[in-house]
Amino acid sequence: MWLSFIRLILPAGFALLFAITPQDKPFTQITNAKNVTAENIRSEKIIRAFEKVVERYHSLHEYQIVLVQGQIKESTMQAQPIVGMDNLFNGVKKYQVKIGEFVRDSDTRLEDLSEDILMGWFAHELGHLVDYQPHSNFEMIEFGIKYMWFDDFKRKVEHAADQIAIKYGFKEEILASKRFLMESEFKDSSYQDKIKEFYMPLEEIESLETEASGI
Numbered sequence: 068m069w070l071s072f073i074r075l076i077l078p079a080g081f082a083l084l085f086a087i088t089p090q091d092k093p094f095t096q097i098t099n100a101k102n103v104t105a106e107n108i109r110s111e112k113i114i115r116a117f118e119k120v121v122e123r124y125h126s127l128h129e130y131q132i133v134l135v136q137g138q139i140k141e142s143t144m145q146a147q148p149i150v151g152m153d154n155l156f157n158g159v160k161k162y163q164v165k166i167g168e169f170v171r172d173s174d175t176r177l178e179d180l181s182e183d184i185l186m187g188w189f190a191h192e193l194g195h196l197v198d199y200q201p202h203s204n205f206e207m208i209e210f211g212i213k214y215m216w217f218d219d220f221k222r223k224v225e226h227a228a229d230q231i232a233i234k235y236g237f238k239e240e241i242l243a244s245k246r247f248l249m250e251s252e253f254k255d256s257s258y259q260d261k262i263k264e265f266y267m268p269l270e271e272i273e274s275l276e277t278e279a280s281g282i
Contacts, residue, residue, distance in 0.1 A: 102128055106135040110178035113166070116185040123235055124193050126200065131161045136177075139167040143177070144188060146195035146228075148207045155204050162199070164192050172253040180247070187244030190237035194228035222265045229267040233275050245269050 096105040100118050108114055117134050121127065139145060149161040169176055177185070202210055213220045232241050248262055249269065 098134075100132075102131055104131070104133050106133060108134065108136045108166075112178055112182070113185065116182050117164070117189050120186050120189040120193055120237070123237075124197065127162075127193060127196055130196075132196070133161075133163045134166070135163060136166050136168060139165060139171070141171075143167050143169075143171045144192050146192040146199075148199055148204065150204045150207060158203070160200075160204065162196050164189070164196075170251075170253075172255055172258045173251065175251070181243070183240050183243040184247045185244075187232075187237060187240030187242070190232035190235065190240055191228045191244065194231035194235075195224070197231045198224065198227050218265070225265045226267045229272060230275065233272065238272070238275065242269065242272055245272060 094107050094109070096108055096114060098105050098114055098118055100121050103118065103121055105114050105117075113136075114134070121132065133149070143166065145163075145165045147163045147165065149163050154161065166177060170180075180188075199207060199210070214224055215221075229241055232238075245262075245266075246269065249259060253259060
């Protein structure tokens with residue numbers, strides 16, 4: 068999730084900074100969520116599923132979120148902070164959820180997934196954004212480094228995203244997306260192996276209680 072947006076943008080040894088640069092002249096789609104911009108997405112189904120999830124994530128409504136479709140090598144979706152020199156120290160937080168055109172290692176297009184699978188996937192990614200909220204933009208640099216280099220931390224972060232999504236009332240959607248990932252046939256087993264290693268297993272998800280009423 069982090070390899071695609073960590074860049075050395077200052078002289079060597081001076082600073083490590085997350086920088087997400089939007090594509091030049093992206094196709095921008097209007098959404099019904101005031102804080103969400105969709106870029107390079109022509110599927111209304113994908114946009115509407117994302118809107119439905121964002122609507123219930125009330126704590127994220129104050130932040131600008133960009134939903135953008137593009138090439139992702141390591142995954143199918145990525146939730147990232149947008150950090151640059153303009154907001155590194157001023158406290159302004161912006162986020163991006165990047166999605167691929169296809170499910171990783173598959174010929175299945177995201178737009179062909181059922182709404183509950185899409186919503187479960189988006190609920191997980193927005194769970195990451197909630198997890199990022201307490202951290203300053205500068206602290207997110209350390210967060211990203213730890214995610215890349217420490218498997219235990221990565222596992223903790225991925226489990227937390229599911230737990231947050233379930234607290235926001237998306238348990239059934241999370242289960243639908245996990246079942247799809249674990250029961251589908253992919254071109255090789257590496258994607259499912261990654262999911263088994265770092266993500267919350269179905270049995271554990273089923274045991275968690277939904278706490279949406281308390282949010």
